Each structure stands twice: as structure tokens, then as C-alpha cells.
Amino acid sequence: MRITGETDVVFILCDPVAHVRGSDILNRRFAAAGDDVAVSPLHVVPEDLPVVVSAVRSMRNVAGFGVTIPHKVAVVGLLDELTDRARLVGAINFVRRSADGTLTGDNVDGAGFIAGLAADGLSVDGASVLQVGAGGAGRAVAFAVAGAGARRLRIHNRSPRAAEELAAAVAAAHPACDVRPATSADPRETDVAVNTTSLGMRPGDPLPFDVAALPAHAGVAEIVIQPRMTALLEAAVARGLPVSYGRSMLEGQFDAVRSFLWPDGGSPARRD
Ligand SMILES: NC(=O)c1ccc[n+]([C@@H]2O[C@H](COP(=O)([O-])OP(=O)(O)OC[C@H]3O[C@@H](n4cnc5c(N)ncnc54)[C@H](OP(=O)(O)O)[C@@H]3O)[C@@H](O)[C@H]2O)c1
The missing domain is CATH 3.40.50.720 (NAD(P)-binding Rossmann-like Domain)
Structure with a gap:
């Protein structure tokens, strides 16, 4: 996998971290789709979640991040907007970072x-x-x-x-x-x-x-x-x-993640 300054970065925030496989699935699927996207797990303990989420607002090449247990409910209060389905479910598993740093939560489970x-x-x-x-x-x-x-x-x-x-x-x-x-x-x-x-x-x-x-x-x-x-x-x-x-x-979430993180017909940068 090539990761360059043109690559869109996506994180998966989790605690513990060792069991995470979603990053591997997403990297494979983005690569197969020809998308210039790199997904990395980040080990974030609950007390650090607010500072990490706040920092992501300033990370301009980050398209968004996934969250797993134990952050799925706690992250709700740290975001600017929720999709209707996320509001109904009451938990988040993906967050989109818009160009102005706005954070929108969704649940694609x-x-x-x-x-x-x-x-x-x-x-x-x-x-x-x-x-x-x-x-x-x-x-x-x-x-x-x-x-x-x-x-x-x-x-x-x-x-x-x-x-x-x-x-x-x-x-x-x-x-x-x-x-x-x-x-x-x-x-x-x-x-x-x-x-x-x-x-x-x-x-x-x-x-x-x-x-x-x-x-x-x-x-x-x-x-x-x-x-x-x-x-x-x-x-x-x-x-x-x-x-x-x-x-x-888990595999079935790929299309929903992709269309949520790059909405309105937009798409991730292409690999050359
Ligand atoms: N395939 C995927 O993409 C995907 C996505 C998310 C989660 N998961 C998996 O889904 C499972 C549940 O995750 P979750 O996040 O929903 O967990 P959760 O919020 O902790 O819910 C656990 C559920 O299992 C029930 N339960 C636990 N132990 C039980 C027992 N001994 N007898 C009967 N019911 C029991 C709980 O009932 P009570 O309400 O009575 O405690 C509750 O309904 C996990 O295996 C997780 O890895 C898979």
C-alpha cells in the first residue's frame, strides 16, 4: 500500500486495539475499488476520547473515523451532527470530518x-x-x-x-x-x-x-x-x-461507509 500526502486518512478509534480487523477489511476494499484511502486503528482510552476527537477536527487529510466499543455511545456528545439513523440507534460507528472540521456521526451497522x-x-x-x-x-x-x-x-x-x-x-x-x-x-x-x-x-x-x-x-x-x-x-x-x-x-458496511464519508456523489482520491 502506498500512503502519500494525497491519501485520504481514516482512523478507527478503539480500546483495546489488538482484536481490530475492520481496518484490514476496509484497506483491502478501498484498494480494490482503486481509492487512495488508508485506514489505521488508533488505541484511544475513554478518558482521552474528547481530546482525540477534538484534534481530528484540525487534521485536514482525515476523511473521518470509525469507533468501536467502548466509544460508540460516548462519542455522540462530542459531535456536531448525527444522521437520522444514528439518532434512532443512539450509537455511532462512523464519523465524517467535513472540510471545515464539522463532525457528523452515522451508524452503518x-x-x-x-x-x-x-x-x-x-x-x-x-x-x-x-x-x-x-x-x-x-x-x-x-x-x-x-x-x-x-x-x-x-x-x-x-x-x-x-x-x-x-x-x-x-x-x-x-x-x-x-x-x-x-x-x-x-x-x-x-x-x-x-x-x-x-x-x-x-x-x-x-x-x-x-x-x-x-x-x-x-x-x-x-x-x-x-x-x-x-x-x-x-x-x-x-x-x-x-x-x-x-x-x-462487517464486509457489508463498506459501501455504506464509503458513501457516508464521501457524500453527494463525491469519491475518495484515486490511486494513480
Ligand atoms: N458483524 C458485525 O459487523 C458486528 C457489528 C457490531 C457488533 N458485532 C457483534 O455483535 C455482538 C454484540 O455486540 P453489541 O455491541 O451489541 O454488544 P452489547 O451492546 O453489549 O449487547 C450484547 C447483547 O447480548 C446479550 N447477551 C450477552 N450475554 C448474554 C447471555 N449470556 N445470555 C443472553 N444474552 C446475552 C445482551 O443482553 P442483555 O441486554 O440482557 O445484557 C445484549 O442483548 C458481539 O459479538 C459483537 O462482536 C458484530
Whole structure:
């Protein structure tokens, strides 16, 4: 990779830093698109976030930055503007730096999820969807699922309050979708079942829902990235059900990141 004074720079602010792979994915995708963009993780602890965000305003070759845990909510108060979807989700994962230093926050997790589903041959358009989990990523997924034309959405979460609040917010934003909290992860009447919890990251985690009880036509989507083949996906594949991977959601964010950081038909500088 060539990085020169003409290169647009993008950071990913995170703590801890060692696990970050999004920079590698984005660098590969920008290079494949012929864009002169370089993405680097920056290890920023929470108490330093305000000073780092403020400094980015003065960095004129920085197009923006991504944020991961634990900065996704804390960064909201440090920005000038939020997109509508970021305001709904209540968390940010990308920030655009405009030429005058203005910082605008967006959340492309949901767009990435829908694009990842499509890349794996699944769709929620007209579908009945079961979502388990109502954490940060789960919020983004629920708004995106309803926005992508799901007919029915049931949200179950270990802590019921989060599912109730999320279902009410999604129903208000997308009245055409029948959205309700669910006291159990009942997989019947489901076309697409989605795990947005962190269950599956550790060996021995219980499955978020009963794959055996899903209808024979149902698809199963996972947002856990590592391992790629979670126990949930293993169970779904063993039943012959179509699946979508957490990695697909991450890859699916590329187009949304690119069009957000370089808006209005603009595009990153080209490599020569
Ligand atoms: N593929 C991608 O592009 C992408 C993007 C973002 C995140 N992720 C992944 O998504 C997962 C969740 O991330 P997040 O940021 O949403 O985390 P989060 O905000 O901490 O939410 C965690 C969710 O998992 C639930 N949960 C955790 N432990 C559980 C358990 N033992 N039993 C049942 N439910 C449990 C939580 O329920 P409670 O509310 O009851 O605690 C909550 O719904 C992580 O694996 C993360 O790496 C993937």
C-alpha cells in the first residue's frame, strides 16, 4: 500500500486495539475499488476520547473515523451532527470530518447487516423475523430490518426492558412493520432468525434460540464475527438451513461507509 500526502486518512478509534480487523477489511476494499484511502486503528482510552476527537477536527487529510466499543455511545456528545439513523440507534460507528472540521456521526451497522444478508442470499423483505438481542448492534439491526421491509419483527432479549424499549422505538419509526417484544425466543412463524447477542463468542455458550423448532424454510443470520462458524450456524447448516455470517455484516458496511464519508456523489482520491 502506498500512503502519500494525497491519501485520504481514516482512523478507527478503539480500546483495546489488538482484536481490530475492520481496518484490514476496509484497506483491502478501498484498494480494490482503486481509492487512495488508508485506514489505521488508533488505541484511544475513554478518558482521552474528547481530546482525540477534538484534534481530528484540525487534521485536514482525515476523511473521518470509525469507533468501536467502548466509544460508540460516548462519542455522540462530542459531535456536531448525527444522521437520522444514528439518532434512532443512539450509537455511532462512523464519523465524517467535513472540510471545515464539522463532525457528523452515522451508524452503518444496520446497512451492513442488510447488505451482508443479501450477499449470503437472504432477505427480510416481507419476512417474519425473530431477533434475539437488543444491545448496541441489535438496535441497529432492528431498525434496519424494519426499514428493509420486514412484515413482522419479534425481539427477545435476556433483559426484557431493552427489548420492550427497542420494539417501541422501531414500531414508532416503521409503522408498516408489526414490531413487538417477545418474552421467549419462539422460533415458530419465523422466516429469518437473527442472533444479535454476543452468545457464540465463547465455546460452550448456549444457543440464542432453538434451531430445531424453526420452520424448514427459515434462514439464520449471525452477527458474531469470531468464530466465523458459531454453534448456532453449525446447528443451522446441519439442518440444511441457509445462513448469513457475522463477517458478511462487517464486509457489508463498506459501501455504506464509503458513501457516508464521501457524500453527494463525491469519491475518495484515486490511486494513480
Ligand atoms: N458483524 C458485525 O459487523 C458486528 C457489528 C457490531 C457488533 N458485532 C457483534 O455483535 C455482538 C454484540 O455486540 P453489541 O455491541 O451489541 O454488544 P452489547 O451492546 O453489549 O449487547 C450484547 C447483547 O447480548 C446479550 N447477551 C450477552 N450475554 C448474554 C447471555 N449470556 N445470555 C443472553 N444474552 C446475552 C445482551 O443482553 P442483555 O441486554 O440482557 O445484557 C445484549 O442483548 C458481539 O459479538 C459483537 O462482536 C458484530
